[in-house]
Amino acid sequence: MKRSLRALIGVSVLGLSLVACGSGDDEAEVPNTEAPTSEAPATEAPSTEAPADGVLNVPADYATIQAAVDAAVEGDLILIAPGTYNEAVQVTTNNIVIRGLDRNTVIMDGNFELDNGFRVVGASGVAIENMTAMNYTKNGFFWTGSTGYRGSYLTAWRNGDYGIYAFDSVGGLLENSYAAGSPDAGFYIGQCYPCDAVIRNVVSEHNGLGYSGTNSGGNLLIVNSVFRRNRAGVVPNSGSYELCYPERKTTIVGNQVYSNNQPDTPAIDVAILAMGNGILSAGGVQNIIERNRVWDHDKTGIGLVPFLEEDANDAIPAKDAWDMPCAEQKQLMPTLPDGPLLWDSQDTEVRDNVLEDNRRADIAVGSAGTNLWELGNCFEGNTFTTSAPLDLETLAPCGSPLSETAGDWTAGDLMVITWLADAETAPPSVDWKTATLPDLPQLENMPDAATAPAVPASATPPTIDLAAITVPDKIS
Amino acid sequence: MIRRITFLLAVGVLSGVACAPDTPNGMNGAHDHSSMPVDPASVMGEPDRPIAGPQGAVGQFVVECPYSHALPDDPIVYPGDAGASHMHVFFGNVGANAMSTLTTLLAGDTTCEQALDTASYWAPALYDGNEMLIPEKSVAYYRAGLDVEPTAVEAFPAGLAMIAGDAAATEPQPTSVVAWSCGSGAIRETTPPDCPDDRGLRLDVTFPDCWDGAHLDVPGHREHMRYSSGGECPSTHPVHVPQLIFSVAYSFSGNPTGLKLASGGVLTGHADFVNSWNQAKLLDEVKYCLHRDVVCGVTSGRISG
Numbered sequence: 001m002k003r004s005l006r007a008l009i010g011v012s013v014l015g016l017s018l019v020a021c022g023s024g025d026d027e028a029e030v031p032n033t034e035a036p037t038s039e040a041p042a043t044e045a046p047s048t049e050a051p052a053d054g055v056l057n058v059p060a061d062y063a064t065i066q067a068a069v070d071a072a073v074e075g076d077l078i079l080i081a082p083g084t085y086n087e088a089v090q091v092t093t094n095n096i097v098i099r100g101l102d103r104n105t106v107i108m109d110g111n112f113e114l115d116n117g118f119r120v121v122g123a124s125g126v127a128i129e130n131m132t133a134m135n136y137t138k139n140g141f142f143w144t145g146s147t148g149y150r151g152s153y154l155t156a157w158r159n160g161d162y163g164i165y166a167f168d169s170v171g172g173l174l175e176n177s178y179a180a181g182s183p184d185a186g187f188y189i190g191q192c193y194p195c196d197a198v199i200r201n202v203v204s205e206h207n208g209l210g211y212s213g214t215n216s217g218g219n220l221l222i223v224n225s226v227f228r229r230n231r232a233g234v235v236p237n238s239g240s241y242e243l244c245y246p247e248r249k250t251t252i253v254g255n256q257v258y259s260n261n262q263p264d265t266p267a268i269d270v271a272i273l274a275m276g277n278g279i280l281s282a283g284g285v286q287n288i289i290e291r292n293r294v295w296d297h298d299k300t301g302i303g304l305v306p307f308l309e310e311d312a313n314d315a316i317p318a319k320d321a322w323d324m325p326c327a328e329q330k331q332l333m334p335t336l337p338d339g340p341l342l343w344d345s346q347d348t349e350v351r352d353n354v355l356e357d358n359r360r361a362d363i364a365v366g367s368a369g370t371n372l373w374e375l376g377n378c379f380e381g382n383t384f385t386t387s388a389p390l391d392l393e394t395l396a397p398c399g400s401p402l403s404e405t406a407g408d409w410t411a412g413d414l415m416v417i418t419w420l421a422d423a424e425t426a427p428p429s430v431d432w433k434t435a436t437l438p439d440l441p442q443l444e445n446m447p448d449a450a451t452a453p454a455v456p457a458s459a460t461p462p463t464i465d466l467a468a469i470t471v472p473d474k475i476s
Numbered sequence: 477m478i479r480r481i482t483f484l485l486a487v488g489v490l491s492g493v494a495c496a497p498d499t500p501n502g503m504n505g506a507h508d509h510s511s512m513p514v515d516p517a518s519v520m521g522e523p524d525r526p527i528a529g530p531q532g533a534v535g536q537f538v539v540e541c542p543y544s545h546a547l548p549d550d551p552i553v554y555p556g557d558a559g560a561s562h563m564h565v566f567f568g569n570v571g572a573n574a575m576s577t578l579t580t581l582l583a584g585d586t587t588c589e590q591a592l593d594t595a596s597y598w599a600p601a602l603y604d605g606n607e608m609l610i611p612e613k614s615v616a617y618y619r620a621g622l623d624v625e626p627t628a629v630e631a632f633p634a635g636l637a638m639i640a641g642d643a644a645a646t647e648p649q650p651t652s653v654v655a656w657s658c659g660s661g662a663i664r665e666t667t668p669p670d671c672p673d674d675r676g677l678r679l680d681v682t683f684p685d686c687w688d689g690a691h692l693d694v695p696g697h698r699e700h701m702r703y704s705s706g707g708e709c710p711s712t713h714p715v716h717v718p719q720l721i722f723s724v725a726y727s728f729s730g731n732p733t734g735l736k737l738a739s740g741g742v743l744t745g746h747a748d749f750v751n752s753w754n755q756a757k758l759l760d761e762v763k764y765c766l767h768r769d770v771v772c773g774v775t776s777g778r779i780s781g
Binding site (some may be wrong): 241313 | 528529530531532533591592652657658659660661662663672674675743760764765768769770771772773774775777
């Protein structure tokens with residue numbers, strides 16, 4: 001079988017945390033950018049116009065969520081009563097809030113036929129809160145082309161592509177949410193720079209990838225979350241099949257990342273290639289990986305590896321173009337490549353993480369021919385036992401240029417090329433529709449769902465006090 | 477004629493499109509054993525340039541459909557005449573065969589990941605020597621044509637039948653219409669390249685995106701469709717429809733010298749499409765993804781889980 005093993009070295013991932021519990025070390029409520037407005041006259045339900053108080057109840061006022069969404073105007077709140085809804089909802093209205101009254105009993109069910117629970121298409125400021133989406137052939141919750149998006153207290157369980165997915169969108173917050181059972185990533189933010197987005201207090205488990213983000217970054221923070229028992233944990237990655245490469249400037253701090261060797265999940269090919277790694281940068285650059293606790297992985301705890309892209313669509317941007325905003329890069333005419341692309345992981349800082357029992361190496365950097373000291377990745381202050389190459393913190397300290405003469409860069413080489421062969425013998429993907437998952441968990445509700453005011457998504461994510469985040473305790 | 481009537485009724489109900497009184501050859505008409513135009517490009521034109529490169533710059537929706545079945549049938553060219561065609565590989569609608577009508581297709585199941593895409597897509601079978609290669613899947617990209625104003629695009633009418641590429645070609649076809657590639661890479665070749673192991677061979681066929689507004693099919697299966705140029709459709713074919721870029725993905729890689737298509741050599745690439753989508757869903761995808769110029773999905777060269 002010709003699985004694309006080589007492609008695996010670059011993949012995506014998601015993470016999850018056991019319980020989505022609010023964390024207190026970050027802050028800033030999302031500001032309400034838009035006062036609720038409603039021009040519609042008050043009418044008794046069911047109505048085709050929004051009620052005067054700006055609250056549209058489903059099913060009391062509108063039989064379907066889609067009908068309520070279509071009737072809503074900016075600032076409205078759609079409140080969904082407990083029940084199972086077999087809908088694939090399209091959202092095109094800016095600045096509305098769609099909320100379930102109970103996270104665990106407001107259930108969007110795609111019945112293995114519908115594509116997305118919610119698809120927000122080019123609408124900005126849309127917040128989705130406090131509900132569950134399961135059994136969709138594509139994604140549980142999906143924003144695309146949005147400026148300002150927020151998902152809070154969401155559960156995505158057993159969906160066919162991603163759990164919670166933001167593409168080509170900026171200004172985002174995904175928080176207090178859970179995703180399990182997707183062959184790609186539980187949580188994904190891709191094709192944006194700067195992304196200006198935060199993922200906090202999420203749990204991602206039993207996915208192909210806990211977190212994946214292709215060609216994203218720039219004020220993109222992944223903090224205080226749990227990524228466990230996926231094929232691979234947190235996997236930012238680069239590739240030219242979609243825009244805004246390379247992946248850069250993703251900040252990963254204060255997460256618990258463990259046991260991402262799960263053999264019985266659905267998995268895209270890259271998830272199988274990345275299997276057994278906790279935090280794996282696959283061709284990403286300028287990332288910051290700090291104060292995470294990472295344990296129990298067959299391969300690396302934190303690994304920086306190349307992604308070989310054999311079916312390229314453009315040339316790799318030169319380093320001086322890494323800061324080009326995505327919107328600008330989109331205007332460039334791609335260069336027809338004359339061969340495969342090798343995306344090296346570069347200029348990434350790995351500091352102050354606590355790692356144990358990562359069987360190939362706790363911390364590692366690998367390449368497919370490029371001299372490791374030319375990649376600019378540095379490692380400092382980590383608590384670890386093993387590294388590849390050996391003595392990695394001595395070879396590659398942060399704060400000064402790396403030197404070929406710092407030591408023996410070849411001893412204990414990661415030999416990342418052997419992962420291709422490993423993937424050939426790894427447990428194959430399990431059909432997402434039938435994969436064994438943890439039971440649909442009962443998770444914390446948002447506070448005061450029935451009465452809390454509608455706060456549309458802000459295009460400015462909360463400010464996170466990164467310095468206040470400490471290495472989380474070990475849980476299991 | 478019963479089938480023909482059913483067909484027209486279905487069209488009327490689903491799309492309100494008026495069919496011209498002439499009876500097209502095709503799914504419900506007389507058999508068409510006349511050869512196709514020697515050079516279809518001279519009839520339909522071709523895109524201004526090959527459509528390849530990174531996704532994500534323009535609005536699109538994408539449907540991946542695993543291989544369904546192979547039959548020596550052609551529901552467009554040889555309707556009602558089972559076994560009359562060269563071997564085809566079918567994707568999407570699992571029931572597509574020589575006897576298919578819009579009605580039967582709409583009632584059919586699909587291999588597509590998008591369960592409401594019950595359209596039928598097919599292409600000539602590919603052989604390595606005497607061995608027929610079973611494709612892995614097809615990938616259908618739906619976009620506005622090059623430089624076309626996205627809001628001008630209308631969904632295909634239900635039952636629209638069209639063919640792109642020339643099954644009788646003896647010279648290389650424009651790669652903007654028919655090309656070979658590896659994985660989801662951007663390089664387009666007139667003959668199959670030697671692909672790496674994990675980025676298998678693909679046949680990429682780009683369909684016309686301008687419709688005459690009247691005929692679901694015509695004798696010869698070409699005259700009702702044109703390619704846009706400079707973002708415009710010709711006045712004779714004024715209706716912008718989505719540009720369907722259809723890619724057949726094989727797990728085959730390596731030495732391509734033994735390859736040939738059922739329609740002839742490797743220069744005879746072509747593909748066929750009958751719109752038997754759930755029409756309401758197709759209308760939604762055009763409205764939400766193309767009109768709003770939003771990327772509703774992307775695909776990589778990856779293998780799905």
